[in-house]
Amino acid sequence: MESQKSRFSLHLPELVLVVLVVISGTMLALSSGGFILNFKNVGFTALSSVQKGIGIVTSGITGTFNAVHELARLREENAFLTEKLKNYEYFQRNNTEITNENLRLREQLGFSTKIEQRNFPAQIIGRNTDNLYSTFTINKGSRAGIKKNMPVIAIQNGQVGLVGRVISVGVETSMILPIFDEKCTVSARVQSTRDIGLVSGQGSASGMLSMRYVKKRVLDELNYGDLIVTSGENENYLRDITIGSISKITPLDYDSTLDIEVVPVIDFSRLETVIVADLKELNPNLVVNQ
Structure with a gap:
């Protein structure tokens, strides 16, 4: 058993070597700007997603507001045109009635001047x-x-x-x-x-x-x-x-x-x-x- 444990253990010189290798690699990566570039990409992606979401929400709210405003305008315009149509039909009926009344009176007047009595x-x-x-x-x-x-x-x-x-x-x-x-x-x-x-x-x-x-x-x-x-x-x-x-x-x-x-x-x-x-x-x- 003791011979197996000693097989997997690291001696101090070896551990120090491993730590130095890791630190050297990290310093090399930092000096080359690799980590900085990755952080920029991550930040830009996150910011873009947020801005896109805000844009979609804002566009939806603006579209809804515009649709409601347009619907109100169309209803108002429809009410105005309906009332205008009623007035037009009313005047048309009045004109027709007046014309018919004039024809009846003219016909009656014409006949009343033709009889002897x-x-x-x-x-x-x-x-x-x-x-x-x-x-x-x-x-x-x-x-x-x-x-x-x-x-x-x-x-x-x-x-x-x-x-x-x-x-x-x-x-x-x-x-x-x-x-x-x-x-x-x-x-x-x-x-x-x-x-x-x-x-x-x-x-x-x-x-x-x-x-x-x-x-x-x-x-x-x-x-x-x-x-x-x-x-x-x-x-x-x-x-x-x-x-x-x-x-x-x-x-x-x-x-x-x-x-x-x-x-x-x-x-x-x-x-x-x-x-x-x-x-x-x-x-x-x-x-x-x-």
């Missing part, structure tokens, strides 16, 4: 509609010259049609009984055959009218779409004003007459303006076509 253009300002009694209120009354039982007509889509008659007159307003009311009866003719009958309403503004007392003998002469016009008899209504057109013809088994269904020429749900006529006075504004 004195007349009063008026606007509907109220409606009272149910199954038993239906009326329109207009903005003209006795102060304007309106009288009870005056006939009321209108021009709609270029077509002149019968509306009804005045049943009540106030100072500034009047009440009209329309032809679709059950209490309204009008003497009328089939325009093509000149056969006479009575037209009455069925109580609904969107419903049909009924013409009675036309003889069965003219059944073969009648056609769907034939116009029904006022007869002008009894001086209650203007003559040959369109009431509507035939939509159905039914021979009555128990009578010698026909039951004729009539579609009104006037769309009462869209009616806004009317013309009240005075059959007893001439039109002072009459324009005679040369």
